[in-house]
Structure formats: structure tokens, C-alpha cells
Amino acid sequence: MIAIAGAGLSGLSCALALHRRGKKCTVFEALGSVGGRQRTARHGGFTLDHGFQVVLDSYKSVSAVCEIPTLDPRHFESGAIVHACGRTMRLRSPMENPAAAAFSPVLPFPDKLRLALLGLEILCTPDSKLLARCASPSDQSTRDFLSGRGFSPASIGRFFQPFFGGVLLDNALSSSAGLFLYYLKKFCTGRAWVPAGGIQALPESIAAQLPAGTIRFHSRAMEIRGNTLLLESGERIEFDQAVLALDEPSLHRLLRLPAPPPAPGVSVVYFESSESLYPQRCIVLPAGADRLVRHFVQTTNIAPEFAPPGKHLISATVLGPECNPEAALREIAEVFPKAASCLRHLETIRVPYAVPAQPPGFAAKTPPPLPPNVHACGDWRNGASIETAIRSGLELAERL
Ligand SMILES: Cc1cc2nc3c(=O)[nH]c(=O)nc-3n(C[C@H](O)[C@H](O)[C@H](O)COP(=O)(O)OP(=O)(O)OC[C@H]3O[C@@H](n4cnc5c(N)ncnc54)[C@H](O)[C@@H]3O)c2cc1C
Structure with missing residues (x-):
């Protein structure tokens, strides 16, 4: 046995x-x-995942263990809404909408070129080689890698840090660059989805x-x-x-x-609302390293069944041990001012252990x-x- x-x-x-x-x-x-x-927890007709988690189309092993259509995948639109310098901007994936990506104001033009070149490079690199980098002595932190490739502090602060800080659950971008490149490839080659019944x-x-x-x-x-x-x-x-x-x-x-x-935990602060904050099926990235909320999403734009009819569900991801729902709400209201009056705190779910520490070279550790x-x-x-x-x-x- x-x-x-x-x-x-x-x-x-x-x-x-x-x-x-x-x-x-x-x-x-x-x-x-x-x-x-x-x-996944159920609360008064709401579906609350313990941590914002998405599956990617580019994860090949998922279809080896289940029939994906039976999970009723609810897909996100690619890209994100970025909030920086008091402005809300739409960031598009260059793979899906090259023209919109080229004209998006989120990244300065030289960084768009750098990102396009990096994208081409990782598309031509097998996953195994990207992951092998996580075990290499030459692996760097994601932040050092991006700076070394010439990305401007503005691009790191507006896009890489809010987006990949949330993916790697690491606000400082101190995690392995090999892992960052692996995820970047997965996001470039597949759309994110959640099962209609929750993760x-x-x-x-x-x-x-x-x-x-x-x-x-x-x-x-x-x-x-x-x-x-x-x-x-x-x-x-x-x-x-x-x-x-x-x-x-x-x-x-x-x-x-x-x-x-030690590996830092994460919290998800859930809010409900009768009014929609925004219509797009994507996450919102508030820029800035000192943010409490790393990203938030009106989950019901993607999976309407996550809330009772007529209601919207908003989930905000907060990294680290501190989690104050009022402070999280204030940050959401900086992006969408009507949030201050229409959002009601539903529940805060703390996940004390989320993912292991994954510093540069982490995969070389002796099992x-x-x-x-x-x-x-x-x-x-x-x-x-x-x-x-x-x-x-x-x-x-x-x-x-
Ligand atoms: C907040 C959060 C967000 C995430 N977001 C994403 C994402 O968007 N995309 C993505 O790809 N991944 C994401 N992940 C990572 C992903 O969820 C995990 O990598 C994966 O679920 C880990 O599976 P596992 O089987 O290795 O470990 P676990 O899921 O931890 O399974 C271990 C099991 O062992 C049980 N157990 C523990 N001790 C004992 C014992 N002594 N005896 C018997 N049973 C025991 C536990 O109860 C548990 O059921 C996220 C994770 C978290 C927490």
C-alpha cells in the first residue's frame, strides 16, 4: 500500500x-x-477564496488531472488597470492587443521595447530552463534583474512591482528572477481563469x-x-x-x-457592493511600494456567480501581517472614489502561510x-x- x-x-x-x-x-x-x-468559503451567497488565486491556460498539467470545462472556467481579460500619479490607465497584453499595448501610457516607450525583447527571449526558452535558473548561483532578485535590464524605476513601480509583487507574494521583488521569468512567460502565453465554483x-x-x-x-x-x-x-x-x-x-x-x-502571510479583504466600481474583467494595480493593497479585483466581473444577484464582490489582496479593512477601503477609494460610500466590509481572510520563501537560487537548496x-x-x-x-x-x- x-x-x-x-x-x-x-x-x-x-x-x-x-x-x-x-x-x-x-x-x-x-x-x-x-x-x-x-x-473556498461560502458566506451569505458569496464565494470567498482563501487568497486570490488564478489558474492559467498555459499551465499544461491542469488538464492532465481534470476536465477543465467541467470547472466552468471564468476568464479574465488580459492586462490590468493601473493607477499611478492620480491617473487610471489600461494596460494591455502585447500578445493579445499589440496596438493598444504600444500606445498604453503605463510604460515609457523604451521600456515597452525592453519588455517586448524580454518577452521574445522567454518565449524561445523552455520552462525547464527558466526554472533551472532558480537553482543557479547566478540567479538574481527580480528587482536587480529588471534594473540590470534597464527598466526604469517608474516602470518597476507602476507595473512590475504591483503585478509581480502580487504574483510572487513579495512586495520587495526580492524573489528569484528565474521564477519571475517563468511566471512572465505563463502570463504571456495563457489567460487567467477561476472555476465558477471557486478555486x-x-x-x-x-x-x-x-x-x-x-x-x-x-x-x-x-x-x-x-x-x-x-x-x-x-x-x-x-x-x-x-x-x-x-x-x-x-x-x-x-x-x-x-x-x-519564514514566509510572510497574506490577507484577502472582501467587500460587497450594490454598485459596480468598474466594468472590465481584470485586476486593478495601485502603484507604489508603500501600498497596503497590492491589487484588487471586482471578482464578480469575471465570475458573476461569486455573489448573490444584484451584488458585486470585491477582493483586495494585502501582503504581510498588517491588515486593516478601513485602510484597505481608503486605498480602493483613491482609485474609485465612489468605493468610499458603496463598499461594505464583508470578511477578512488571513492566510498565515501562503508560499515558501523563494529568494534567488532557492531551488538549489538540499531537499x-x-x-x-x-x-x-x-x-x-x-x-x-x-x-x-x-x-x-x-x-x-x-x-x-
Ligand atoms: C494566497 C495564495 C495565493 C496563491 N495564488 C496562486 C495563483 O494565483 N496561481 C498559482 O499557480 N498558485 C497560487 N498559489 C500557490 C498554490 O495554491 C500552491 O502552490 C498549491 O496549492 C500547493 O499545493 P501543495 O499540494 O503543494 O500544498 P498544500 O496545498 O499546502 O497541501 C498540503 C496538504 O497537507 C495537509 N497536511 C499538512 N500537514 C499534514 C499532516 N501532518 N498530515 C496530513 N496532512 C497534512 C494540509 O492540510 C494540506 O491539505 C497561491 C497560494 C496562496 C496561499
């Missing part, structure tokens, strides 16, 4: 791939539902393909002794092979290793030593994303 600890994307993908190959496995999940960091619908659709009884909930793995997995309940599970598909802090706890480097017949997968290995989490589970199943 193969015992898998963790029913997040990596553990579920591993279980599904093993099941398809006729291997028997059981998934032990500490909590009462699947999804791990992909969680948790993705792991749930993988779990639904497993035979009944494969997943055991409220079954926290506490220790491994030889070929035995000890659960919190005291139950002992004998295994032939074990897979630890855990987030990095839980993996280190289980293996009795020192805690991994934790594992006992015999014990294997590990998860998003901590090659950069945190839906794609890498699923792929790590699929690749491990292949090896097993």
Missing part, C-alpha cells in the same frame, strides 16, 4: 496518477476537506476521480517509524511506500527538522533527508504554483 500524507494539489495529483496505473493508495489528510491552500473546485474535481474511501480526513500524520505512519489518533498505518505531500513547514515538523525560512521508502512532493521544490504542485505529484507517481 502507498500512504500519501496531504490532500492538497500535489498529494491528490499523485494519488490520481497512481490510481490510473492500478496502484492502491490511501491519502491521509489532517483537515476535513481536500485542497490544502486552495480553499477549491479544482482539487475537489481531482478528488472526485478517486475511488470512494481513498481519502481519510481528520487523519494527521505525526511521525514515520520504519514502514509505519503514526497518525494523531494513535493509529499505525503500515506502508510499502509513503509520500509526504505537505506544505514545507508541515514537512519539516513531521521530519523533526528545523523550521524552514530534506528522507527515510527509506519515503518520498516527498509539493510546491516547495520548484517554485510555488498550481502547475508545479500538480507536476511534482504526477512526476513522483511516475517514479513510484
Whole structure:
């Protein structure tokens, strides 16, 4: 029997791939539902994801684990609304609308050329090579990389920092440039979408393909002794092979290793409104490093079913531990003044652990030593994303 600890994307993908190959496995999940960091709550008819999360068309592994159309994907328009120097500007993707992108006032013309050249360069580079850079001693911080390529502080402050600060969950752009380039390519080559049922619908659709009884909930793995997995309940599970598909802090706890480097959390502040703030199906990027709100989006423009009829749902992403809904609302009202009167705070969801620390060269770190017949997968290995989490589970199943 193969015992898998963790029913997040990596553990579920591993279980599904093993099941398809006729291997028997059981998934032990500490909590009462699947999804791990992909969680969706319902609140008075609103669909509230635990963290703003999007799937990209360019994530190839998603279609390997689920039938995407059954998730009713709700697509974003490409680009974003940028708010800088008291002005609201539309930023378009050069891949979708080259003319509009060329005339957009967000980036100065020389930086548009630099971005176009960088885009061409990464389109010609395989994903594996971009990710290999994350393990290289020559990897740099995203900020140093952009400055080294000649991008102006204005472009970094108006576009790269608000957009990729939100993607990498790193306001300072101190994360690996290799990871930034990987994401830039994914955003250039695919549109973002959310399942109509919320982000948790993705792991749930993988779990639904497993035979009944494969997943055991409220079954926290506490220790491994030889070929035995000890659960919190005291139950002992004998295994032939074990897979630890855990987030990095839980993996280190289980293996009795020192805690991994701290990774800042994130909060999502949800507001409801009877009035629409803006009509476009895209996120809004308020420029400036000192912002509380990294980005916000009127989610119902993309997925109207995220709110009861006649209502709009607005989600604002705040990085770090500080999260004051009134301050978040003030920042939204700087972009859309009517927000001050029409938005009502609905709920704030704190995600204390979002993604691992991913500084330059992070992928070179030595993986934790594992006992015999014990294997590990998860998003901590090659950069945190839906794609890498699923792929790590699929690749491990292949090896097993
Ligand atoms: C706020 C936020 C925004 C994000 N945005 C995006 C995005 O837009 N696009 C993107 O591609 N990625 C995004 N990500 C990253 C993506 O969600 C994760 O990389 C991915 O879900 C990780 O999956 P995983 O299986 O590796 O880990 P997890 O989802 O953490 O799964 C680990 C599982 O193990 C369980 N567990 C822990 N300890 C034990 C134990 N001892 N015994 C049994 N079970 C245990 C946990 O309960 C959990 O279910 C975001 C993440 C967050 C948090």
C-alpha cells in the first residue's frame, strides 16, 4: 500500500496518477476537506477564496488531472488597470492587443521595447530552463534583474512591482528572477481563469476521480517509524511506500527538522457592493511600494456567480501581517472614489502561510533527508504554483 500524507494539489495529483496505473493508495489528510491552500468559503451567497488565486491556460498539467470545462472556467481579460500619479490607465497584453499595448501610457516607450525583447527571449526558452535558473548561483532578485535590464524605476513601480509583487507574494521583488521569468512567460502565453465554483473546485474535481474511501480526513500524520505512519489518533498505518505531500513547514515538523525560512502571510479583504466600481474583467494595480493593497479585483466581473444577484464582490489582496479593512477601503477609494460610500466590509481572510520563501537560487537548496521508502512532493521544490504542485505529484507517481 502507498500512504500519501496531504490532500492538497500535489498529494491528490499523485494519488490520481497512481490510481490510473492500478496502484492502491490511501491519502491521509489532517483537515476535513481536500485542497490544502486552495480553499473556498461560502458566506451569505458569496464565494470567498482563501487568497486570490488564478489558474492559467498555459499551465499544461491542469488538464492532465481534470476536465477543465467541467470547472466552468471564468476568464479574465488580459492586462490590468493601473493607477499611478492620480491617473487610471489600461494596460494591455502585447500578445493579445499589440496596438493598444504600444500606445498604453503605463510604460515609457523604451521600456515597452525592453519588455517586448524580454518577452521574445522567454518565449524561445523552455520552462525547464527558466526554472533551472532558480537553482543557479547566478540567479538574481527580480528587482536587480529588471534594473540590470534597464527598466526604469517608474516602470518597476507602476507595473512590475504591483503585478509581480502580487504574483510572487513579495512586495520587495526580492524573489528569484528565474521564477519571475517563468511566471512572465505563463502570463504571456495563457489567460487567467477561476472555476465558477471557486478555486477549491479544482482539487475537489481531482478528488472526485478517486475511488470512494481513498481519502481519510481528520487523519494527521505525526511521525514515520520504519514502514509505519503514526497518525494523531494513535493509529499505525503500515506502508510499502509513503509520500509526504505537505506544505514545507508541515514537512519539516513531521521530519523533526528545523523550521524552514519564514514566509510572510497574506490577507484577502472582501467587500460587497450594490454598485459596480468598474466594468472590465481584470485586476486593478495601485502603484507604489508603500501600498497596503497590492491589487484588487471586482471578482464578480469575471465570475458573476461569486455573489448573490444584484451584488458585486470585491477582493483586495494585502501582503504581510498588517491588515486593516478601513485602510484597505481608503486605498480602493483613491482609485474609485465612489468605493468610499458603496463598499461594505464583508470578511477578512488571513492566510498565515501562503508560499515558501523563494529568494534567488532557492531551488538549489538540499531537499530534506528522507527515510527509506519515503518520498516527498509539493510546491516547495520548484517554485510555488498550481502547475508545479500538480507536476511534482504526477512526476513522483511516475517514479513510484
Ligand atoms: C494566497 C495564495 C495565493 C496563491 N495564488 C496562486 C495563483 O494565483 N496561481 C498559482 O499557480 N498558485 C497560487 N498559489 C500557490 C498554490 O495554491 C500552491 O502552490 C498549491 O496549492 C500547493 O499545493 P501543495 O499540494 O503543494 O500544498 P498544500 O496545498 O499546502 O497541501 C498540503 C496538504 O497537507 C495537509 N497536511 C499538512 N500537514 C499534514 C499532516 N501532518 N498530515 C496530513 N496532512 C497534512 C494540509 O492540510 C494540506 O491539505 C497561491 C497560494 C496562496 C496561499
